[in-house]
Amino acid sequence: MKLVYCGNCHHVSMKSRVERNRCERCGREAEVAHVPYPWQIVVGWSVVLGGALFLLIPYFWDGTPWSGLTATVGLRLVWLVLFLGIGYYFSNWGVRVMKERVLAARAPEASS
Numbered sequence: 220m221k222l223v224y225c226g227n228c229h230h231v232s233m234k235s236r237v238e239r240n241r242c243e244r245c246g247r248e249a250e251v252a253h254v255p256y257p258w259q260i261v262v263g264w265s266v267v268l269g270g271a272l273f274l275l276i277p278y279f280w281d282g283t284p285w286s287g288l289t290a291t292v293g294l295r296l297v298w299l300v301l302f303l304g305i306g307y308y309f310s311n312w313g314v315r316v317m318k319e320r321v322l323a324a325r326a327p328e329a330s331s
């Protein structure tokens with residue numbers, strides 16, 4: 220994942236690493252903007268990773284303290300939706316923060 224900033228229309232687009240650096244709004248060439256990952260991204264990834272471990276560990280080892288919580292397919296699905304939902308929420312929030320930081324750094328006049 221990368222963010223590209225368009226100097227033409229001051230739009231920040233999110234792209235995968237293999238995509239060309241084109242602006243989503245006007246289609247012009249945009250430049251890659253480097254901003255550190257905010258804590259929301261880290262929390263989002265941690266929730267998804269932690270959720271995966273939470274669901275997988277009882278599958279491979281018997282007698283985990285929370286094995287009762289993941290005993291049925293229905294329960295596992297509930298946890299999966301919950302973890303993915305929370306992870307998605309924080310990741311989205313983090314991407315929004317990153318876009319705001321790119322704009323604040325590149326176009327101070329546009330953020331005021």
Ligand SMILES: [Zn+2]
Pocket residue numbers: 225226227228229230242243244245246247
């Ligand atoms: Zn543009």
